[in-house]
Amino acid sequence: ETLLQFSYLLAALLFVYGLKLLSHPETARRGNIIAGAGMLLAMISTMFLHKNADGQGIALTNIWIIIISIGIGTVLGWYIARTVKMTAMPQLVSFFNATGGLASALVALLEFPHADIHDVRLVLVTLLGLVIGSIAFSGSMIAYGKLDGKIKDIRAGIMKYVNIALLILVLAIFVYMLVSGKNTSELSWELYVLFGVSLLYGVLFVMPIGGADMPVVISLLNSFTGIAAAMAGFIYNNQAMILGGILVGAAGSILTVLMCNAMNRSLLNVIVGAFGGGPSSA
């Protein structure tokens, strides 16, 4: 257990150091590899050192399922990343961000029935992980489709109100779930509605935003994925996930602002202006 915590600390330090190197042109490539090494360390140490609450390790049968799943993901990810055309890279980043968001949403979805409804903090982080992860997933998929030329911008004045209504709906479901008095395992119907509404919100959120602003939106959604991962980190009380997730959340947010500045746009302009609220400011 101590060794696991030490590995997580080391992995977290590698994330920070990697990100630091990534922000300088000469060292960027090394930074990427260092961050990757941190991730590998976190994965391997979780697989072999993680213990259940009762002090037992993961059963061997599961280990094989885990290793095979990771193998499939690695080969597929590696292949896609290596073979895609250079010009298609921005949408690929968006696509990978979508898969990360979906993974966060799935973890939250599956962990929710195990949570105690009276543990408000745990219920809230799980639901937030689900909502933020789903928005990051569907939003990134739309961004991917737009950059790939598969989806056109759709602008309608009514969308602004639909989006606000969806957010209110998300809040209402949150409140309902907490006060309904039902146990978390009995709330599966509500849980899937929340999942669906969040997915829809992600779609409608990115839909009206113009293609030129997509990199900014992807960066924003990237910080969402980070926050969703951090929420999942709270579920497991896992320091590596919390630190990595918050780090990406913070770095992603600042990067979003920096990208806006580089384009001479304000973030509000990108998001709100797209709803047809302000004068077109391209």
Added chain:
Amino acid sequence: MEQILVYFYTYKEVIFVIALSIFLGIEVISHVPSVLHTPLMSGANAISGVIIIGGIILVGHADTSHISTELVLGVFAIIFATLNVAGGFVVTDRMLEMFKKKKK
């Protein structure tokens, strides 16, 4: 007020981690040149694949005596998270490779 203080005390370690990570995240990348925006975004995106730890723990705890929704979706969570991690780091590397060539 009392409750807030108790809450703060109970979770003081987590709150410390959050506060320091936010600061670190901002500090570490605040002077990045604009050419590196996209690779940095891609690299940060790969790091957000830490969710894979959650997937591993989830499947590790799942009951494997029969094929349950939890097991199937958990496996998908791991696959998707690995896609994020592996694809993310490889794409970042390719971008930086291109960047280096351009510079010469």
